[in-house]
Amino acid sequence: xxxxxxxxxxxxxxxxxxxxxxxxxxxxxxxxxxxxxxxxxxxxxxxxxxxxxxxxxxxxxxxxxxxxxxxxxxxxxxxxxxxxxxxxxxxxxxxxxxxxxxxxxxxxxxxxxxxxxxxxxxxxxxxxxxxxxxxxxxxxxxxxxxxxxxxxxxxxxxxxxxxxxxxxxxxxxxxxxxxxxxxxxxxxxxxxxxxxxxxxxxxxxxxxxxxxxxxxxxxxxxxxxxxxxxxxxxxxxxxxxxxxxxxxxxxxxxxxxxxxxxxxxxxxxxxxxxxxxxxxxxxxxxxxxxxxxxxxxxxxxxxxxxxxxxxxxxxxxxxxxxxxxxxxxxxxxxxxxxxxxxxxxxxxxxxxxxxxxxxxxxxxxxxxxxxxxxxxxxxxxxxxxxxxxxxxxxxxxxxxxxxxxxxxxxxxxxxxxxxxxxxxxxxxxxxxxxxxxxxxxxxxxxxxxxxxxxxxxxxxxxxxxxxxxxxxxxxxxxxxxxxxxxxxxxxxxxxxxxxxxxxxxxxxxxxxxxxxxxxxxxxxxxxxxxxxxxxxxxxxxxxxxxxxxxxxxxxxxxxxxxxxxxxxxxxxxxxxxxxxxxxxxxxxx
Numbered sequence: 001x002x003x004x005x006x007x008x009x010x011x012x013x014x015x016x017x018x019x020x021x022x023x024x025x026x027x028x029x030x031x032x033x034x035x036x037x038x039x040x041x042x043x044x045x046x047x048x049x050x051x052x053x054x055x056x057x058x059x060x061x062x063x064x065x066x067x068x069x070x071x072x073x074x075x076x077x078x079x080x081x082x083x084x085x086x087x088x089x090x091x092x093x094x095x096x097x098x099x100x101x102x103x104x105x106x107x108x109x110x111x112x113x114x115x116x117x118x119x120x121x122x123x124x125x126x127x128x129x130x131x132x133x134x135x136x137x138x139x140x141x142x143x144x145x146x147x148x149x150x151x152x153x154x155x156x157x158x159x160x161x162x163x164x165x166x167x168x169x170x171x172x173x174x175x176x177x178x179x180x181x182x183x184x185x186x187x188x189x190x191x192x193x194x195x196x197x198x199x200x201x202x203x204x205x206x207x208x209x210x211x212x213x214x215x216x217x218x219x220x221x222x223x224x225x226x227x228x229x230x231x232x233x234x235x236x237x238x239x240x241x242x243x244x245x246x247x248x249x250x251x252x253x254x255x256x257x258x259x260x261x262x263x264x265x266x267x268x269x270x271x272x273x274x275x276x277x278x279x280x281x282x283x284x285x286x287x288x289x290x291x292x293x294x295x296x297x298x299x300x301x302x303x304x305x306x307x308x309x310x311x312x313x314x315x316x317x318x319x320x321x322x323x324x325x326x327x328x329x330x331x332x333x334x335x336x337x338x339x340x341x342x343x344x345x346x347x348x349x350x351x352x353x354x355x356x357x358x359x360x361x362x363x364x365x366x367x368x369x370x371x372x373x374x375x376x377x378x379x380x381x382x383x384x385x386x387x388x389x390x391x392x393x394x395x396x397x398x399x400x401x402x403x404x405x406x407x408x409x410x411x412x413x414x415x416x417x418x419x420x421x422x423x424x425x426x427x428x429x430x431x432x433x434x435x436x437x438x439x440x441x442x443x444x445x446x447x448x449x450x451x452x453x454x455x456x457x458x459x460x461x462x463x464x465x466x467x468x469x470x471x472x473x474x475x476x477x478x479x480x481x482x483x484x485x486x487x488x489x490x491x492x493x494x495x496x497x498x499x500x501x502x503x504x505x506x507x508x509x510x511x512x513x514x515x516x517x518x519x520x521x522x523x524x525x526x527x528x529x530x531x532x533x534x535x536x537x538x539x540x541x542x543x544x545x546x547x548x549x550x551x552x553x554x555x556x557x558x559x560x561x562x563x564x565x566x567x568x569x570x571x572x573x574x575x576x577x578x579x580x581x582x583x584x585x586x587x588x589x
Contacts, residue, residue: 014066039086056083094509099496103572109151117155118144120352124161125257126170126198128191129404135449137270140352141582142528158272163279168235173201191260284335289321297370348378355383382526385457412441443583447473451532479539481589483571494561504545535577542570
């Protein structure tokens, strides 16, 4: 049990003993004590003042004395400041904590592990992955890793949007303008090659619309009558009818795209236990509509269409089957949710999808719950904001997106330039330097995209992300490498004996003890930024500590061994925290 958990439990025990009132430990709010106030941890009393009929001062004194008696080896004294009960933790507690903590037991496993699916990435096969996809991929991978660090079993999946009018737009443009060219002919990655034809479609479409308007047609009619648009719609109809030539072209172009995706995924570190394809799932859910009608979850209108009324849930009416019997998008998502849960027997399913789909996932969860599908209460939408550049929004069809491959290459190049400018590369072989630049560049990119609360929109600035001194991945990587360099010189064979902790030594011990709570909070809130902020603060604190206190030239051997242990634990915690973000930390920089 962590110290914070013990404090919560002790508070609940003492309130029961003193006042005969039972409260759950989870109701107790424990914070780090403010720097200007004496103490290490603070219990907030306001939640209990009215319930217990005590003034904050009286309650604080009675509770404080009772908790000192219950935790004699841990708590040394307390003070009360305006409804806040501040405890000082004993030096012996922190020394024992440091002594018994090791890189292998930084994180206790959850007592009730779950099987959780995380669905992320979800690309379209008409374009390469871009900056927005990177935020999605890094969020999905990180949440999966954080949940695994808790001890949960995690299944990572991806749904590929490989059908529909947008796919046919790339196909018709290739037929019109490629002259049979392939990615091999043009020496392009397959996803880039196909994406170029999506842009060519849009350019041709705009030109044709403009020509029709100039000839006297209205804008609205011209957008429908443009020949290339009609060609794409005819191709979609052929695909749905199973036309052999259309299916062959569709498979061929998608194969090019998948090869390109695989290269990008390997480069950025994304992986999946299973990939689903919309072309295989878009007919799912039809039986569930019939079941829903039988259960009176859905109702049928006079025209034959099937709907669900969610007005009592604060939403509106939603169609689940058209009058011609065809499914809508929500229908296949219901069917896919059922299929995935049956296939993997999961307790929960997390969908990493942009915030423009917030309404869709509220509807999806409600319908699954009303149909009483297994694990429907465990459906979560990890909603995230869009990523923009300093220059503004991106548009795939206009070719103004920031391509993921290009951005990763740019980050690696910036990493190379910054590292070489520091003049610390003479000891590395060319192969080691290549690996180092990749590690720093990708680390900077991932950290920058994960350090912000997922729900917030953000602006990405490549240069800012590779600052070795700011709130960045390279700063934490450099701190880890610095600690490893110190430990190579001091050695790691130690024998710890009781030692009075100086303020910065104690501060490091306290910060290290917070790591499990941070991982748990990040898992509960589906927010990797909490881990990013924690690792940055820990790295910053270690640098402050090391600027004040030597490790190799400590005043006594006892102090030296204590500080070596703090270095070992800090490096291991930084490594584990960055691992939760999908970021490697070098041994040397």
